Amino acid sequence: MKQSDEGAGPAAPSRRKDARRNKETLLEAAAAVFVTSGVDAPVRDVASRAGVGLGTLYRHFPTRADLIIAVYRHQVEACAEAGPALLATAATPHSALRQWIDLFVDFLVTKHGLAAVLRSDQAGFGALHDYFLDRLLPVCAELLDSAVTAGEIRADIDALTLMRGVGNLCIGAESDPDYDARRLAGVLVDGLRRPD
Amino acid sequence: MKQSDEGAGPAAPSRRKDARRNKETLLEAAAAVFVTSGVDAPVRDVASRAGVGLGTLYRHFPTRADLIIAVYRHQVEACAEAGPALLATAATPHSALRQWIDLFVDFLVTKHGLAAVLRSDQAGFGALHDYFLDRLLPVCAELLDSAVTAGEIRADIDALTLMRGVGNLCIGAESDPDYDARRLAGVLVDGLRRPD
DNA sequence: CGACGATACGGAACACTGTTCCGTTTTGGC
DNA sequence: GCCAAAACGGAACAGTGTTCCGTATCGTCG
Known part of the structure; x- marks a missing residue:
């Protein structure tokens, strides 16, 4: 479906x-x-690098998003699985959340243009957006809930908003050394703490 | 130049x-x-709506960025001028910073796709990016410096990073009611406060 | 081993962008 | 009114993603 x-x-x-x-x-x-040209690289580049025709590429990966998903599936899974693990080992839920966000940011920042395309409303990228959300949103929600329940952070930011915010912060981070998305994400998570 | x-x-x-x-x-x-189709609307739409040819459009606005700059120049100026004013009237520099960021976010969020294109590395949009930075970065830096000097916030986030971060947070905010960029920007500014 | 149908392949062709170019038209000063 | 300069219009170009279909290949079955 x-x-x-x-x-x-x-x-x-x-x-x-x-x-x-x-x-x-x-x-x-x-x-x-x-890796070399970013996830925005022309589809033709991928096909020709693989030595196959465009038709072949499109049959295996009906849309560009499917190709990206396939390439990064392993790492997304690893990130998803890291959530519960961190919750179990970290000192506090807030610490677990922070570490998990760091993981997520590191993943995004090291993939040229992924964060941008993740957020894109362009036709055909909905699948990519949905995949990330399906897989990672529940993980984020669990971490967030734990921190809220522990009284560590404010309760008026939902997991979707947080994930999209963090994802957005990562946009363009790979192509500008003066922009520190990791630190910014840290500041954001700091800002979640109960104002008290 | x-x-x-x-x-x-x-x-x-x-x-x-x-x-x-x-x-x-x-x-x-x-x-x-x-307003109706976002700043990403095909150039042809603008030309035909105006009842002129493409050549005419491109002579007046050599690049798409020039057109966008011209359309929003007034509002950018107003935002820039609001900075010193807020610094003079707000209770604290941090409060002024927060209010100014709110202004900036409101501006971006109400312009479909502006935040996205602002950050874009697409050829030809550099001018747009540069214009915003030339005009608003000094304002942001002044607010930030005041708050740092007052000892209200941490000093390890520079104005460029903050502005880009806030701009990024606004991406896509206009097309998704579940994503609250304003609140997120508020959380980010909260996070700037000295951890103590 | 040799058909033969299903499967997959390749890349030309299409649709839709931004942008350039140049022959034609309009304007304003003389 | 004339004419050079300025501006106009839109066809044409270049670079995308995506579709389509004639052709080549594969695996099976006789």
């Missing part, structure tokens, strides 16, 4: 060897191109 | 009546189109 391969299982790999190989090649090419 | 009409005086208006009229018409058309 949300995406092609989310509705009915893990999307059985093709029976054809060339198809499987091309998909793998495309993922590697995309990862390489994203 | 920076822009067409900034280097050598206020850019003498054309001696031809049709040229002056078209420029005015274009500004009105642009303002109208920006």
Whole structure:
């Protein structure tokens, strides 16, 4: 309902060897191109780097967002799993929240243009936005709730607003050494503390 | 050196009546189109709404950024002038800073897509970015310095980082009622307070 | 081993941008 | 009224994402 391969299982790999190989090649090419040219790199660059035609790329990844999701899925999963872990090990819920936000910011800041495209309303990027939210919002909400329940922070900021805010703070951070998104995110999380 | 009409005086208006009229018409058309379709609206929409050709538009506003700057110049000026005024009337420098940030956020949030394009690295938008910074950064720096000097806030966030952060927080705020950029900016400014 | 249908491939073609260019039209001074 | 300078209009160019379909390849089945 949300995406092609989310509705009915893990999307059985093709029976054809060339198809499987091309998909793998495309993922590697995309990862390489994203590192050097950012996630906004022309689709043609990815296809040609992989040595395949545009049609092939689009069959495997119907939209640009699907390609980006596939490339970064592992890291998003890792970030999602880190939430509960931090909650268990950190001194306080607020500390866990702060550390988790740091993780999230580091992830975004090291992917050229990801934060920007994450927020984009451009057609076709909705899937990307949705994926991140589906996967990470519950994690953020749990951390936030814990901190609120512990009385450490104010209760008038919801998880969605916080995540979008932090994501927005990361936009452009990778291309400007004078802009310190990490510190800014830290200030934001500081600002959540109960005004008292 | 920076822009067409900034280097050598206020850019003498054309001696031809049709040229002056078209420029005015274009500004009105642009303002109208920006309100309904955002500042990302196709240039063609502005030209056709104004009833002129593309060539005419581009002669008056060599780049899209010039058009946007011209449309919002008044409001940017007003925001810039509000800085010293707030510093003089507010109870504390931090309060003045907060109120000024509120003004800035309100301005950005009410202009569809302005915050996004302000931050954009797209070719041709540098002028827009530079204009905002030239005009508002000194104002922000003064407010920030006053608050730091008064010992109200931490000193490790510079004006550029703060402005870009606040600008980023506003991205997408106009198209999502669940995202409260104003409140988030308030939290950020709260977070600037000396941790003590 | 040799068809043969399903599957996947490649890249030309399309739609939609911003921007440039230049032949044509309009204007204002003489 | 004439004419050079200025401005106009929109076709044409360049760079995107995306679609489409004729062709090539693969895996199976006889």
